[in-house]
Amino acid sequence: MKLFLTIQRDVVKRPLISQVVLETGVLINVERAHIDANEGWVLIDVPEKEQARISSRLTELGVEVKKLENAVLHDEHECVECGACLSICPQEVFCFDADFHLVVREERCILCGQCVCACPHQALSIRQ
Amino acid sequence: MAKSIDEINLKIRDGSAVVVTAEEMPDIVSELGEEGALREVDVVTTGTFGAMCSSGAFLNFGHADPPIRMERIWLNDVEAYAGIAAVDAYIGATQESTTEGSKYGGAHVIEDLVSGKQIELRAISKGTDCYPRRTITTELLLEDLNQAVMVNPRNAYQCYNAATNRSDRTLNTYMGLLLSNSGNISYSGAGLLSPLANDPHFNLIGSGVPLFIGGGEGIIVGEGTQSSPSNGFGTLMVAGNLTSMSPDYLRAASLTGYGVSLYVGLGIALPMLNIEAVRNSAVRDEDLVTSIVDYGTPRRDRPVVRTVTYAELKSGHVDIDGEMVRTSSMSSFSHARQVANDLKSLVEEGSFTVALPTRRIDTDKRSHPMRETRQTPRVREIMNPAVVTITEDESVKTAARKLLKGETNHLPVIDLQGRLVGIITTYDISKSVLLKGDSLSVSDIMSKKVVVVRADEAVDVAAQRLEQHNISALPVVDGEFHVIGILNAVDLGKLFSRRWQP
Numbered sequence: 001m002k003l004f005l006t007i008q009r010d011v012v013k014r015p016l017i018s019q020v021v022l023e024t025g026v027l028i029n030v031e032r033a034h035i036d037a038n039e040g041w042v043l044i045d046v047p048e049k050e051q052a053r054i055s056s057r058l059t060e061l062g063v064e065v066k067k068l069e070n071a072v073l074h075d076e077h078e079c080v081e082c083g084a085c086l087s088i089c090p091q092e093v094f095c096f097d098a099d100f101h102l103v104v105r106e107e108r109c110i111l112c113g114q115c116v117c118a119c120p121h122q123a124l125s126i127r128q
Numbered sequence: 129m130a131k132s133i134d135e136i137n138l139k140i141r142d143g144s145a146v147v148v149t150a151e152e153m154p155d156i157v158s159e160l161g162e163e164g165a166l167r168e169v170d171v172v173t174t175g176t177f178g179a180m181c182s183s184g185a186f187l188n189f190g191h192a193d194p195p196i197r198m199e200r201i202w203l204n205d206v207e208a209y210a211g212i213a214a215v216d217a218y219i220g221a222t223q224e225s226t227t228e229g230s231k232y233g234g235a236h237v238i239e240d241l242v243s244g245k246q247i248e249l250r251a252i253s254k255g256t257d258c259y260p261r262r263t264i265t266t267e268l269l270l271e272d273l274n275q276a277v278m279v280n281p282r283n284a285y286q287c288y289n290a291a292t293n294r295s296d297r298t299l300n301t302y303m304g305l306l307l308s309n310s311g312n313i314s315y316s317g318a319g320l321l322s323p324l325a326n327d328p329h330f331n332l333i334g335s336g337v338p339l340f341i342g343g344g345e346g347i348i349v350g351e352g353t354q355s356s357p358s359n360g361f362g363t364l365m366v367a368g369n370l371t372s373m374s375p376d377y378l379r380a381a382s383l384t385g386y387g388v389s390l391y392v393g394l395g396i397a398l399p400m401l402n403i404e405a406v407r408n409s410a411v412r413d414e415d416l417v418t419s420i421v422d423y424g425t426p427r428r429d430r431p432v433v434r435t436v437t438y439a440e441l442k443s444g445h446v447d448i449d450g451e452m453v454r455t456s457s458m459s460s461f462s463h464a465r466q467v468a469n470d471l472k473s474l475v476e477e478g479s480f481t482v483a484l485p486t487r488r489i490d491t492d493k494r495s496h497p498m499r500e501t502r503q504t505p506r507v508r509e510i511m512n513p514a515v516v517t518i519t520e521d522e523s524v525k526t527a528a529r530k531l532l533k534g535e536t537n538h539l540p541v542i543d544l545q546g547r548l549v550g551i552i553t554t555y556d557i558s559k560s561v562l563l564k565g566d567s568l569s570v571s572d573i574m575s576k577k578v579v580v581v582r583a584d585e586a587v588d589v590a591a592q593r594l595e596q597h598n599i600s601a602l603p604v605v606d607g608e609f610h611v612i613g614i615l616n617a618v619d620l621g622k623l624f625s626r627r628w629q630p
Contacts, residue, residue, distance in 0.1 A: 080177065080379055080391055081462045084304045086444070087312035087454035095444075100462040118305040120179065120381035120389070120458070 001051050002031070002068040002107065003058075005042045011062040012040050020057050026050045031110045043068065043110055071109035071127050074102075078123035085115040085124060129166055130402045136170045137481045145170040147397075147475045149468040150321050150409055157410035165406050171475050171482060172409040174323040175340075175395035175467030178316050178459025179381055181302065182282035182353065183390045184220040185238055185370050188274040189249065191215055196261035198251035202226065203237045210251070214259060218279075221380075221390035233388030235380035238278075241270040242342070243375045276370035278342060282352040284394055286324035286362040287418055290315035290441060290455075292433055292448065295424030297596065300385025304458055306423055310433070310448050313420055313455045318464035319413040319438030323396040324362050326409045332398050333364070334485025340395040340471045344372025345480070348396075350487060356495040366394065377467065391460070395467040397475050399482040413439035420446070426589055428497060507590050508583040510623055511604045511613035517542045520549060520571035527570050528557050538601040540611045541574045547609045550574030580605045581615055591620050 007016065012035060021028050029045040046054050055065045072093060081102045085094045091108040094115070115124045139145040146169050148156060153172050157165045187208070189198075197214040200207065205227045208217035223234040241247055246267050255262045270276055291314045293299050293306035300306075303314040319325065327333045335350040346368025355363040377393030400406055416438040421430040436446055442461070445452040474480035516534040518527050520541055531539055531554055541550035552574045560573045581590045581602040590602055594617050604613035 080460045082178075082391075082460045083457040084314070085456070087314070087456035088305045088307060092454075100460075100465070114305070117300075117384040118456075120304065120383050120391075121379060122382060 001046055001048045002071070002110070003044050003046060003051070003055065004066045004068045005044060005058060006064040006066075007035070007040045007042065008062065008064075009038045012038065014061075016058065016061050016063060017042065017044070019061070020054060024050070024053055024057060026054060028054070032112070068109070068111075070106060071111055072104060072106045072115065073125045073127065074104045074106075075123040075125075078121045079119075080121055080123075082120065084118050084120055088114050088118045090114070129163060131166070131170070131400065133399055133401065133482060133484050136399045136401075139170055140475055140481050141478050143476070143478050145475060147171045147173060147472045149465070149472055150174045150326050150398075150411075151465065151468065153406075154320065154410045154412045157406060162403050162406050162410075165410070166400055166403060169400050169406070171472075172326065172398045172400060172405075173395055173468045173471040173475065174318075174326050174398065175321050175393070175464045175469075175471065176284060176318040176323060176459065177377070177393040177463035177467055178318070178391060179302070179383075179389040180280060180283045180392040180394075181222050181389045183238075183278070183280040183392055184218055184234060185276055185278045186212075187217050187219060187276050189215045189217075189268065189272075190274050192261065192264055192266075194261045195259050196251065196253050196264050197256060197259035198264070199253045201249065201251045203234075203247050203249055204232070204240070205248075205250075206232065206234050206237050208234070208237075222388050224388055230382055230387045233380070233382070235388050235390035238370070238390060239375055239378055239380040241276065242370060242373050242378055244269065270371060278346070278366075278368045278370050278373070279349070280352075280366050280392065282354050282363045283366050283392060284323050284352070284364045284396075285317065286322075286328065286357065287360045287416075288316045290418055290420045290436060291423045292420050292453065293424045294422045294433070297424075299423055300383070301423055302383060302386050302389070303423065304383065304456060310451070310453055313441070313446055313448075313453050314458055315418070315438075315441045315455060316458040317418075317438070318459060318461055319416055319442065320411055321461075321464045321468050322416075323394070323398075324364070325411055325416055326398060327396075327405075328357075328360070328362075328408060329404075330357060330362065330485075330489045330491050331408075332401075332405060332484070333396060334487055334489045336486035337396065337483055338480070339366060339368075340393075340397075340467060340474070340480070341366055341368040341373070341377075342370070342392060342394075343374030343377035343470075344368055344370075348485075351489045351493065354495050355489070355493060357489065357491045358494040361495070362489070362491075377463075393463055393467045395471040397471055397480060397482050399484075413437060413442060420448070426592070504586045504588060505623065506583065507581050507585050507587060507604055507615055508613075510587060510619050511583065511615045512619070513613045515540065515603070515611055515614040517611055518552070518570055519543070520569065520574070522570050524557060524560050524568045524570060524573060527552055531557065536601075536614070538603075538614060538616075540578070540603040540614065541570055542611060546611070548578060548580065548603055548605055548611050550576045551578045551603065578603060580609075582606070583612060587620060587623060590615055591624070594620070 208219040291303035349365040352363030379391040
């Protein structure tokens with residue numbers, strides 16, 4: 001399960017994720033991160049059953065935690081199911097079912113935005 | 129055994145014709161044999177749904193009062209060709225908006241018209257005695273036009289090369305996003321459903337044959353432009369009535385970094401007259417071979433990486449040099465299937481009959497490249513061969529002196545064998561002054577990743593490369609990476625401004 005962490009300036013310099021990993025013993029996969037001197041955000045992937053524990057500990061440490069849902073928006077009206085998005089997504093969010101209909105596994109999305117540019121029909125967008 | 133076209137049309141009209149899609153046909157032929165399939169099946173329907181840039185429509189607007197001979201016409205700010213009398217225009221799919229650029233183009237105008245949306249027409253004229261009016265602006269719906277005839281010079285490619293990119297830079301092409309270092313493969317075409325794949329010798333497909341296009345009925349005009357059936361790249365020129373079409377089968381597209389295109393759904397119903405027709409329509413994806421070419425080479429003749437079948441392409445992964453590379457399709461197979469199924473229903477209902485070509489398409493034809501009477505200038509002709517270089521172990525101070533003396537901003541760095549190993553610019557020197565400039569050598573501050581050009585490359589390629597990397601000079605190297613010159617953006621600029629002077 002993916003969690004989107006917003007880290008404010010007062011705690012941004014602390015090794016928060018390492019601390020939570022050590023305390024909980026849960027392996028956290030950092031999928032994307034953007035940190036600067038003032039603040040930052042981090043996209044992490046954690047096992048579903050550990051999500052509550054990780055979230056509450058991070059919240060205690062001053063991190064705003066949101067579950068990442070509906071990360072990629074698929075406009076079924078614009079989409080023609082060509083499949084241009086299939087090979088360019090680093091997370092393999094998109095695939096075809098047996099009938100060549102597009103399946104969007106949005107829970108895999110890491111918000112990279114590559115598919116937004118690659119879609120010839122402007123049918124994909126990323127939640128900001 | 130053979131059947132006549134009249135027999136088949138009789139069965140279509142009385143609702144007894146057996147119609148299958150080109151996807152169903154291979155298994156039927158496997159099961160019943162060719163003779164059996166010929167007895168059983170009357171019509172095989174094909175379909176494709178993909179980006180067909182070479183599309184557009186002739187529009188007739190009727191006369192205004194006072195009348196105007198419209199010399200230039202814009203539809204929702206997309207220019208349509210108006211050099212055809214006074215009140216007609218041809219809107220081409222790839223023409224881009226003067227205000228919105230590649231986000232909106234001729235394809236979008238066509239889709240909007242077919243969707244029942246209102247279009248703004250603007251036109252200008254110099255004014256004549258018979259057509260005194262000089263400007264006009266008006267809003268139009270598709271139903272306000274006298275004629276709206278889609279005429280697509282080149283659709284339904286018999287075969288289409290797949291694309292990969294062996295360069296180290298992501299490319300935006302008409303084959304979509306091509307990731308660097310063969311990161312993906314992009315292909316187009318419906319494979320076994322594709323009309324011309326089911327009639328490769330053009331026995332059944334030719335001038336005057338009806339077709340399903342954009343959701344309406346149209347007709348094959350004949351050989352498409354750029355058609356090259358002798359090497360498997362035949363195309364068709366097709367026409368259809370825009371007013372009968374639907375946005376479900378005509379969809380405007382905008383390809384990042386490339387431009388506008390129109391996705392067209394198109395299908396042809398093939399009458400099963402004889403064994404050869406049956407055999408051809410039994411083609412499978414495993415039988416259809418195309419080439420994967422390297423779009424990283426910006427030349428007309430791009431190197432072929434390997435050949436591949438549509439079955440492999442559709443599987444989602446293709447092996448290139450031992451690595452499984454993911455594939456993407458630019459055309460829609462689910463929509464191609466929809467076209468073939470819709471056409472099947474129309475034939476079954478008796479509302480779509482079949483016809484033989486009134487004129488056959490020349491299958492010996494091979495398209496040739498453009499005759500160029502003037503060679504595009506090569507880098508060699510405008511590069512500066514008197515290039516000043518420096519070696520890696522010299523001091524930054526020496527570099528600064530050389531830059532000042534040579535009145536240049538770029539200093540290629542070479543090793544003892546004279547091979548290019550880096551580049552330094554006046555910017556790198558200024559930056560090093562802020563560090564401890566005196567004690568540094570060239571190798572400490574040079575950029576090691578140098579973008580280069582070869583002397584025999586076209587200047588247009590060099591210009592594109594400068595723009596892509598946002599740099600202002602390219603060292604020119606030979607096969608051994610020896611620096612033989614330098615190409616400056618300023619010299620290129622001079623050349624292009626000269627070339628485009630009328």
